[in-house]
Amino acid sequence: MAEKAKIAILISGRGSNMAALIYAAKSHDCPYEIVLVACNDCDASGLKLAEAEAITTFAHSHKSMSREDYDDVMHDAITRSGAEYVVLAGYMRILSDGFVRKWANHMLNIHPSLLPKYKGLDTYQRAIDAGDKVAGCSVHLVTAELDDGPVLAQTEVAILPDDNAERLARRILIAEHQLYPATLAKYVSREADPDWILEQVRERALALAETHERESFGSPGWRAGSEKTGKYFAYFTQKLHGEASVGLLVKTSGLDEQAALVDADPELYYIPKFFGKSGWIAVRLNIGRTDWDHVSDWLYKSWRMVAPKRLTKMIDIADQF
Known part of the structure; x- marks a missing residue:
């Protein structure tokens, strides 16, 4: 328990x-x-x-x-x-x-x-x-x-x-x-209820600019860009591809960062099946006491990797002021 x-x-x-x-x-x-x-x-x-x-x-x-x-x-x-x-x-x-x-x-x-x-x-x-x-x-x-x-x-x-x-x-x-x-x-x-966890992720993902939700392999996923050309930046995992944990899949900069995260905190991070070979990381969300600011940071970081350049340029310009 x-x-x-x-x-x-x-x-x-x-x-x-x-x-x-x-x-x-x-x-x-x-x-x-x-x-x-x-x-x-x-x-x-x-x-x-x-x-x-x-x-x-x-x-x-x-x-x-x-x-x-x-x-x-x-x-x-x-x-x-x-x-x-x-x-x-x-x-x-x-x-x-x-x-x-x-x-x-x-x-x-x-x-x-x-x-x-x-x-x-x-x-x-x-x-x-x-x-x-x-x-x-x-x-x-x-x-x-x-x-x-x-x-x-x-x-x-x-x-x-x-x-x-x-x-x-x-x-x-x-x-x-x-x-x-x-x-x-x-x-x-x-914080152990998958439905509640999903709503927290959904609220934060959809708060990002030009983001929409689309199901992938039976699980919610979020894409940046238009409905036609948008790219996935996050997935909600609950038994996705046989995974046992409830968690969030987000993009990293590559396999080196992915490995470093797992080494630093194996209770929080793990390499997901199927997506792991592409450098994605899984963040466990059902271990209790989730740091939702940290989750928001990951969503934003992953969103920036696939968001249309015009959006990221506008954000970079705004950050200078």
């Missing part, structure tokens, strides 16, 4: 969603482990539960501290724990922009409404007052704007005719306890 993703949970109180995540993590096939529970209230009952479950805790009051200074303290505790993701579970602090940037795409939150409806507080009563038939909860990525990040998953909860905010809140909390662990597990496992 692949190495488990390391999670830090931030709480402010009892931490019922924290408990759901902790117990889900005890399953042998759960793709994450909880390495830290941190809190801005030293007396929060959730800390006692985390300690009882043998999880490292950190507590520090936010009183008399600026938002930025306090977030620096929390960031330091999280990084020292080795956490790769931050999960907010009833954390009642508004985060500084700097903290959010540091954990961009690696911080999740759960909110008790079907976003984008009812951001902020009093979500249960607002849904009832609006005459909604359903309420629910949403797991989303955290961005600088409150409750505005991309939604990863939602669960609808029916609003009953005699509901009040308290009764509705109790049922939505049950839904939260189901949704949060499942969504977190899927999110931290996404």
Whole structure:
């Protein structure tokens, strides 16, 4: 089994969603482990539960501290724990922009409404007052704007005719306890999902000038130039020509560079079947923790080798200014 993703949970109180995540993590096939529970209230009952479950805790009051200074303290505790993701579970602090940037795409939150409806507080009563038939909860990525990040998953909860905010809140909390662990597990496992990997490659390849996608031997490939005369600069490999790895095939300058890459990092690079004799290299994309900037660099480098000269000349001229 692949190495488990390391999670830090931030709480402010009892931490019922924290408990759901902790117990889900005890399953042998759960793709994450909880390495830290941190809190801005030293007396929060959730800390006692985390300690009882043998999880490292950190507590520090936010009183008399600026938002930025306090977030620096929390960031330091999280990084020292080795956490790769931050999960907010009833954390009642508004985060500084700097903290959010540091954990961009690696911080999740759960909110008790079907976003984008009812951001902020009093979500249960607002849904009832609006005459909604359903309420629910949403797991989303955290961005600088409150409750505005991309939604990863939602669960609808029916609003009953005699509901009040308290009764509705109790049922939505049950839904939260189901949704949060499942969504977190899927999110931290996404870099091993071939469909997700393909979408990341596709987005980056098609962002290059005059690029289009065309299937080759049953796998997606990308060409630079016109539909009629374009040349391939990248292929997505998932069992392409019998290859076992999920990866990206790109062009190198030749067999010497190809061999040097494999020698330098044989876990990341390998010589692909069929294409290897022409100097192509395969970059593994399903080993986890993919450096997507590195992938973008490879796509651009390979694209330049086959792109129409008028395009590369224009880029070279622009780079001089």
